[in-house]
Amino acid sequence: MGTSQPVLRVIQGGPPEDRRAFLRELYTKYGGSVLGRCRYLLKDAAKAEDAMHDVFARALTHSDGFRAEASPLTWLMKIATHHCLNQIRSERAGWRSWFEREEAARPEGHGGQQSMETRDLVRRLLSKVDVETQQAVIHYHVDGMTLEEVAAALGRSVPTVRKRLETFAELGGEELRVR
Amino acid sequence: MSAHLSEHPSEWTLRRLHAGELQADEATRARTHAASCEQCSAVLRSAEEAQRQFEAGLPFERFEQGVKQAEERAQRQERTRTGGSQRWMGPLVALAATVLVVVVARPLLETNPLPGVRAKGGAVAELRIGGGEGSQRMARTDVLEPLAPGERVRLGYTPDARSYVLALSVDAAGEVTPLYPEAGQSLPVEPGTGTHWLPDSIEFIGSGAERVVVLLSDAPVTVEDATAAARQAFEEGRRDLAQMPLLNMDGDQTHWMLLKP
DSSP, rough: OOOOOOOOOSSSSOOOHHHHHHHHHHHHHHHHHHHHHHHHHHHOHHHHHHHHHHHHHHHHHHHHHHHHOOOOHHHHHHHHHHHHHHHHHTTEEEEEEHHSSSOOOOOOOOSSSHHHHHHHHHHHHHHGHHHHHHHHIIIIIIIOHHHHHHHHHHHHOHHHHHHHHHHHHHHOOOOGOOO | SOOOTTTTTTTTHHHHHTTOOOOOHHHHHHHHHHHHHHHHHHHHHHHHHHHHHHHHSOHHHHHHHHHHHHHHHHHHHHHHHHTTSOOOOOOOOEETTTTTEEOOOOOOOOOSOOOOOOSSSEEEEEEESSSSSSSEEEEOOOSSSEEOOTEEEEEEOOOOOOEEEEEEEETOOOOEEEEEEESBBBOOSSSSSSSSEEEEEEEEEESSEEEEEEEEESSSSSSSHHHHHHHHHHHTTTTOGGOOOOSSSEEEEEEEEEEEO
């Protein structure tokens, strides 16, 4: 008699407890990173929290695809970045009010004072470039992705990403040099 | 912390390590390195601290409630979008699973649309984006246009003296999808002056960039030839959508670059 193998099947939906457990996992693994991104870009604590909730709601809505992602962190940060940049763009006064806004949040930070200053500089220059460059710049300078990681996240080639980052670096000097 | 020094894991790798995403061998390498590297261990500590502060400032129950409200908001917006007479609407028809969805509908369009930018020639094509949270907008041909979730695209054209129209799209992997028509040959333009809108709204799903091309020509073109020309152009652009040249076909072409949500 042979041994039987367990039958695995995908079940859509699932009981509320599964969903709650999934959400709790998102909360404990990624909450700090996603809120940090939203605060960094939106510079408003309440708006950032709303945006973060929107991002996690999308993760729940697309939970099958999300669970299959090799890097859920990359997926979430990409969505969060895109969502916040769109929000800034869609606001009536757009980037102008963004500059005038009180800095409710400290710069998203990892890696010491110099990196914090770089991220602050990046943020001040964002409005001068197009959306795709903004995304590349944020993933590179703020998330600390390599060129290859940025290219993979955005579905672009490494030379294209490098070119965009170098164009951006011309605005900010040595500190933003692409290595 | 530099993400770009070869002896260190990238900062992003460390953040993925913190999130528990790395494969066992890669995680071991990164963890071993970080244990003896102050710069890298600082990145890990910083990620831990950010998460700790997040949990201290926002209890899970409040987070859960906020996500629930966001879901309800999204559902309300979706209902408004699909149910309102001023919105784009229609049943979704799958064109290519997980790649592209065409919405068969005739959306209400705002009046006096701005003309699209043509690559060459006298005919003009336009690409209008709508159906999302924001107002409708005309896509520009000189910048990458990001699409928000749920946003759809509608193509229009002013034929001038051209007689046939065809539209297709190319994704970042070089996959060509005929949009209008899906097979056969390019269709005769509608008679009359002004802008004519192609009958379908298109929703691009998946991620990455998508290049949309409208070709207005004097003679009919087979979808097969146009698809081959698009593939060839993609290769000529070194498989980079941003570098892709015009299709090697007679007629007026307009290209747009969209970034899928």
